[in-house]
Amino acid sequence: MRGLRAAASVLTLTLTTALLATAPAGPATSNALAGPAAEPEPASLLTLSVPDRAAFAQLVARGTDLTERVRPQADGSIQVDAVLTPSQLAELRGLGVTTPDLAQAKQAPKTTTAADRIVIERAVWFKTRDGYFLSVEASSSAGAAAALSTTWRGPKGGGEVAMVPYEDAGAYLGHQFATPVPAESRPQWVTVTSAGGGKAQARVREWPDGERPDRTAPGYQKDFVSQYMTPAQLNARVRDLHRRFPELTDLIELPNKTNGYRRHAQAQFGTVVVTSLAYGSEGGNDVAVELVDPGAAERPLQVAVEGGTVTVSLATGPGGALASTAAQVVAALNAQAGHLVKATPYRGDSGQGIVAAAPRTALSDSLKAPADVSRAPATVLALRIGAHRDGSRTGVLAYAQEHAREWVTPLVTIEAAERLLRNHRRDPATRRLLQRTDVFIVPTVNPDGANYSFYDFPMQRKNLTNHCPAQQSDPALRNSWGVDINRNYASGSLSDGYFGASANCQSGSFAGPGEHSEPESRNVMWLAKTYRNIKFAMNVHSYGGFFMWPPGAYKLDGRVTLPRPTAEQEAYFMRSARTIEQAIAAHRGTVTWPQQTGPVTDVLYSAAGNSADELWYEYGVFGWDFEVGADLWDPAARTWRAVGFQPPFEEGHQEAQEFANGLISLIGVAADYRPKG
Template sequence: MRKLLMAGAVTGLGLSVAAPGLSQPTAAIGQPNLPLPKQETVSIVQLEIPNDKAKEKLFELGIDLTHRIHEHDGKMEVDAVVTPSEIASLKLHGIQVKDTLITESQWNARTAEREAASQLQSTLTASEDTIKILRASHYTNQSDTFLYVEAKTSAGDTASTALTANWTENGVDKSATLNRFVDYGEYIYHYFEVPVTAVPSSVKITSNLGGTASSAITEWLGADKPGNTKKHYVTNFVDHYMTPAELYERAERLADEFPDLVEIIEMPNKTNGYRRVAQATVGATTNSAVVVSSKAWGHEGGNDISVEFKNPGTSNSPLNVAVEGKNISVNLATDADGKTSSTARQVVDALNSEAKSLVAAATYRGNAGTGVVVPANAKLSDNLNAPENVSREPMTVKAIRIGKHRDGSKPGVLGYAQEHAREWVTPLVTIETAERLLRNYAHDGETKQLVNNLDIFLIPSVNPDGANYSFYDFNMQRKNMTNHCAPTQSDPGYRTSWGVDLNRNHSIGSAFDGFVGASTTNCLSGTYAGPAENSEPEAKNLVWLANQFENINLAMNIHSYGGYFMWSPGAYDPNRTTLPRPSAGEEAFYWAASDNILNDIQDHRGTVILPSRTGPIPDVLYSAAGNSADYLWYEKGIYAWNFEVGADLWDKEANRWRAVGFQPAYEEGHEEAMEFANGLIGLLKVAYSNSKDKQPPSTKAVPGSGKFNGPVHVGFDTNEAATIYYTLDGNRPTFKSQKLQLSGTREPAETLKIEKTTTINWFAVDPAGNIEKNYNPLTNAKNFNSVTISIKD
């Protein structure tokens, strides 16, 4: 394990150190017998923080913040996931709710919307569709001849239904994917329009569901159409939020449809499953309650277990436990008056002795259990609400690998989504990207270049268990579902707080090494880093992929929300010392690539990722100890970016920005998926351009060689982003020499202050690996750059 900085005590654990949704008093030993806390609703609100003291209290209370605190009109604002009791606590410290952004009832509406869309898609794709060709025409305008086709499918109401046209042109087989045209929510038809070198006699339309239709090509009479038509490029392949099963099924269908371009990679580390033991907290007060947990998973029999605490109806009866099948009866001890006298601790001990094959029992959250148990009964439940067709078994996380040459010979690019379960838009970005690459391949030259010259890896959902829990049980689930809490925190009242933050579980800049932004001790924290670095199978899968495919050199981690675009370093220690900053040349490449990618995002509907939300993670957000992008950059040398999709929307009437949340209404979620799919393809274009760069960089020292009367600041002009390696002692520069660094946070490259006569030797390397003047620092070559700065004594 690599340790980049000295480990130290974590004095600040960053954001989200307690999960929302529950009031969480701990009934510790010696505390009075209190009523059991009830589960609370959650909402996303915008908080207004009056001063720094209140801000410190916000962190101390462990409120789940969705992104960094922003200053606005002299006040601090931040979005947070909170319960009513947390809101009441915050008010005591002067922190007010400025606006309620999303309520639990709205989240439930999103779930219902998703379910309805999913059911519609299942209905429409259950069998082969029927296709009607409405028009198949050719026409010639002033500049070219075009083929135009309209077709309609009986399954057109779902965006995953794709139609492909095939025809023969001058003896060469051609194909194109049709655009799907929808107006005000109504499916109208599919269509395409492309230039042709010769008019084909017929066209055949094939659906990915198996439907086919053919038609002769006729001349369109309106031959005087103006100008050139727009480039034919097909988008809009997603139409609802998708569960992990839907995502993986979609991936498999693409692999079946495009076997020459796609393969599915199955990760070696299975998740722990969308499953839990069945539980019940029997009793109404903390000191007399008993927590009963099944030994078997809920779906494997735990949900069939019942427990009954009974008064046997006689005086001076002893405590005893009887087990009959899945039914457990506890006859409580009674006193001389026939009243029950068994304490919670005594009942726990009896259950663990006599019913240990079925259940394990504990007092409530570490309570001494001195209260007398009263008669009660309960049926155990795993509290999972997904339908039976949602598998409870450990899942195999899958990646879609796209490329004409998938043998490691082409530069690899990785896009991965949904490390955080509640971020429903992010998987759609990967699926939309995959569909665009495959369905535009046959007829779009730029797409063909990308697929032919890159090795593209897309992971739609890193965290499928947590995603299922978010869809079916608790919308605001951030983590996976693995419960690492000790018995004192394992009662079902804490069930929405269990799990590990997968974007805090990696081995570089981790909380275990003293970095800020995660918890190693609070298993209920929203940013719980797990029991150890890389403890979770989901995190291990990402490490495996990066190790297995060493051609990967660019990556994008897709998150939401807030509209950020970030890169390493992603963590700092309690003194705010970050992980090592990229060199000036590496930073320049991050910025240059970002310019291309952000422009592509903007092209969809004009969304601008703000300058204040673009840059290294600590400069625009906060410290995220143990995040996955830092692992890829520092351990594997992969240029790794982070999207936060879902930029705030400007409310012109209110003259303010409005947050969109993790699960916006699908109409907004669709737009976010479209624009960030643009951005992900923008990253592919950066990778392709970089792979074709065979031209070495050139640099120039300013000033150059000369005589000077006093100290001189020497800078370097470069014709492209490039890392400069230099020496000041006259030795040959090598890859072990110093790199030119930034002059400061968000500042340009440093200058070298020369105070005595010095020879500066250097060379530059661009991100494509081209070395200036083709210099080889591994040999005794001397064709490096050199200037001598002479300082008069």
């Protein structure tokens, strides 16, 4: 595909002292950098080793751009993937954060307390294409201080593994395996013992043990995605499906247009940043600025504008040396060329440095997509699918790519939509689904950010709206602008005092200036508000292999979560999850780990202002989150490997197929739903 980046992979950082040049931090000099050349630092997807839960909480609190791949370790540390620049990584060193190759092993905690009471919460086995694996979760009356280990046995022997204490915000949630462990055969019994003398035994049960997927008719069609798709390609596919199947679909244009794949044009002259009032695509890229040395003594500072060219004739002193300070140039530009540009000091600089002459420099929005990629505000599309689209059937909402860099997620929704429509005539199971449900598919919630990820910065997480003040809006910071759409909702939000989002406009989890400040989040909630028959929703994310539901946020002081579902509701969430995970595994044997199946706050971390919470608490919608892209087992190294946001398409294709299975299984759960009363 033209303009697409090579697939990104998880990297272990090799530390270097060289950083990419950025704009000068001190006063401008005669050889100061001019123009839009101040490039952002490169960012990489890294695996970090965090010493403990307290340090991890600090990472979340400061808005570090963390992925959903979080792996507690037996020594009490935590491994997590994050997107960081070298400077950002250096700032984390004070928290004891390292990369795994540099981390020093610690001894697992020991205890000499009296015999503790052990409860085995869950002991399960599962089988993938790579063989059998075991997962155990248990708790000790001694809490996190206990040192637990598990032994197991089966037809071909057994083994032993240390368990990891799992604490979050000071609350002990139990012990678990760092990752599921391989077994030669199906494990049958486990014994969990404590260094304090406690012991418990349990029979090992199968996971996920949900209902098997419906049998499909001969000739059932699938496998409809052949590449990663840009927003324009996704919209074209949605429109084409509506054109081909008008009797089964409606095309819904969501009411809130996005900002658009557009930015204001900029250039930097030492410590002076010049920004066009117009977006680059709407004339800002046609503006140019030059700073001229008049070549004579005692000349005043003057600004002239001719068409789109702004000429600044710098002041000189008695000997002819340049004498205009940055503050004076900023003031003159705003006074004389304020109808075209806005000048600001660089990152709060005092403006006392002398500005150097610079040749005519065109301002640029720095966007790299081809000209045929629209810069205009985007209309987000939803495809409504069903035989009865009148509100009389149970509604299912599937939406993807709130986070721009998650390229696999739209493919899940497109693959599911294609299967539903193309198999309607030939497959009774599919026909039953479309008779009983009303499905709403939104392949890309965040098209502007997605375009930026494809063409400019692959690790873009947020949308493309810059809410940063002038001192944080120079060209070298452009990759840090935007709002995290999945922190911009109104239930359990940052403004309500919940943890797991940031007020810093540059952070990866910036919640925005207020709840629903962004059109992207308003569009999702517009669907829930407008179509009140929607009772189920799947928010498709990547990566890490999680399956989650509310509550998704807590207040840090006391770890007070949003209200937990009732025991009956919780059982329904879990029972449905097992059925859906069974369908995912049916494709190629990928199993969502049991320790990564559950409420967000129990299996991941607090995420203030996420969409599933608002759907559940405000509209009563059973809201789930997929994290597609489970770790892959490396049999040679006998370890699990991360897949990343943009794996080679061969892997992305497989993820799309298996999670489309899961999405269709969710629609099956909805088809069987019978609300009480």
